Amino acid sequence: MIWYKHLLWLTLWVLFLLESSLMPWLLPGSIGDMEMTIAAHFAFVLILYIGIYLNRRLAIGMALAFGLLHDVLFYGHVLGAYTFSMCLTTYVISMLLRDTHVSWYTGLGSITLSIVAFDYLVFGLYTLFQITSVSPWWYLMHAALPTLLLNMIFASAIYYPVIQIFARIEKFVAPQEAEDYKAESP
Amino acid sequence: MKLFSNKRLILSLISLIIMIALMGVTLGNRGTVTWPEKMIQDTVAWVQGLIYKPAGYIAGFFEDIGNLGRLYEENKTLKRTLSHYARDTARLNVLIAENERLKEALRFTERQKLSDQLVYQIARVVAVNQDSSNNVFKIDLGERDGIRPDLPVITTDGLIGRVIRVSEFSSNVLMLTDINDQSLKSRGISVTSLQHPDSFGVIESYDHETGYLIMSKIKQEDPLQIGDTIVTSGLGEAYPAGLIVGTVVSRQEGSFGITHVAEIKPAADLSMNGLREVFVVQNAWDVANR
Incomplete structure (x- = not known):
């Protein structure tokens, strides 16, 4: 019984679509006369929640799939920057927090760290391949901080519903899944 | 706490190598577009268009009220x-x-006559990538509509970018803001002044801090003046002549003192916000011989 996984994939797909088609209409391109790029990483935030609270392997698979999808869809300079950064960040953060009880401040704190790390990984890769030559400080003020702000608002907004749904999944579905797994393997 | 076990360490190192190799291989223009890529591009572009366009109408409605x-x-x-x-x-x-x-x-000849005429194909934007170093948006015209890589894309105000990747029914457009003289794969645009047609210069980079395009390789005796309208010169063959780029705001000596450098204020809004329709520009000869 893995219906919840299908549901998670579907939710991620919808979030992924909204990032590039709905959010550009809602976000400002500049505040005052300061140009800034606010990127919505909603699918990535949900993947982080899954990695921290639910299922590490599933989360890494999702990071791989959606990172690659993003790279292929918006291929401008290079393939693989998003795939690499999403996978690495999801892996490291979910490995660090495995086997620990994650309280709300650890959870949201690690998501904050992950988003900044992800942004700077992508930026670092672009700098490495000489695609961009803006300074990291400029990037922080005009892209990384506004992006972090938006995504943390989103992450805090979905914190409660996500935690409750995940708790239900763990309580009702995961034990059954474990039994199925035992029955399958000798 | 151990972050990597031995097996995992090897596995992650291998995937690291694969990822970096993938990035190295796909850097810049990769030539042909493979069919799985085309399929994903087209399918998702269609779905994105279903959301982007209606959202644009709603946003436009509120904008109109504000403009009354x-x-x-x-x-x-x-x-x-x-x-x-x-x-x-x-x-x-x-x-x-x-x-x-x-x-x-x-x-x-017929070819010479037709290549002076430009054909403007209207394209609707279906999705915008919000990433300050990879400014790409998708349009709903593709190979079937005669779109090729490297065609210039303009709005009603002026040049905003070029087509970078084409699949059957959709294409990706790279914004002018991603032009960068540090990058090996970036291409300059040869430009001239509308008021002084003898002028010559190349737009090679974009200054993110000021929001101006940098026009370089201007001769010291060049007649270019502050306030001139900058248009493409057509000398580079990639861009046809006469597309408006912007206006000159300053001119000074370049870093080596041999040539001059000018700052160009872009005529079009390069922030990608509220993009609805853009035009893909081709010359009439290419369209006739498609």
Whole structure:
């Protein structure tokens, strides 16, 4: 019984679509006369929640799939920057927090760290391949901080519903899944 | 706590190598587009369009309400420009007729005549990537509509980018803001001034801090002046002549003192916000021989 996984994939797909088609209409391109790029990483935030609270392997698979999808869809300079950064960040953060009880401040704190790390990984890769030559400080003020702000608002907004749904999944579905797994393997 | 076990360490190192190799191989233009990539591009672009376009209409409705107050002033200005326009058209018609006659007299070939004419294909934007270093948006025209890589893309105000990747029914457009003289794969645009057609320069980079394009390789004795309108010169063959890029805001000596460098204020809004329709520009000869 893995219906919840299908549901998670579907939710991620919808979030992924909204990032590039709905959010550009809602976000400002500049505040005052300061140009800034606010990127919505909603699918990535949900993947982080899954990695921290639910299922590490599933989360890494999702990071791989959606990172690659993003790279292929918006291929401008290079393939693989998003795939690499999403996978690495999801892996490291979910490995660090495995086997620990994650309280709300650890959870949201690690998501904050992950988003900044992800942004700077992508930026670092672009700098490495000489695609961009803006300074990291400029990037922080005009892209990384506004992006972090938006995504943390989103992450805090979905914190409660996500935690409750995940708790239900763990309580009702995961034990059954474990039994199925035992029955399958000798 | 151990972050990596031995097996995992090897596995992650291998995937690290694969990822970096993938990035190295796909850097810049990769030539042909494979069919799985095309399929994903087209399918997702269609779904994105289903959300982007209606959201644009709703956003446009609220914008229109905001603009109601300014309508009277705008109408007055437009009427004034219209009278200028009528006068200019009369003059332009005479010039066109003369140009045609001279071309005929000089035995211009059909190809030469057609490559001076531009065809503007309207394309609707279906999705925008919000990433400050990879400014790409998707349009709903593709290979089937005669779109090729490297075609210039403009709005009604001026040049905003070029087509970078084409699949059957959709294509990716790279913004002008991603032009960068540090990058090996970036391409400059050869430009000239509308007021001083002898002027020559190349737009090679974009200054993110000021929001100006940098035009370099200008000779010291070049007639370029502050306030000039900058248009593409057509010398690079990639961009046809006459597309508006922006206006000159400053001109100073370059870093080596041999040539001059000018800052160009882009005519079009390069922030990608509220993009609805753009035009893909081709010359008439290419369209006729598609």
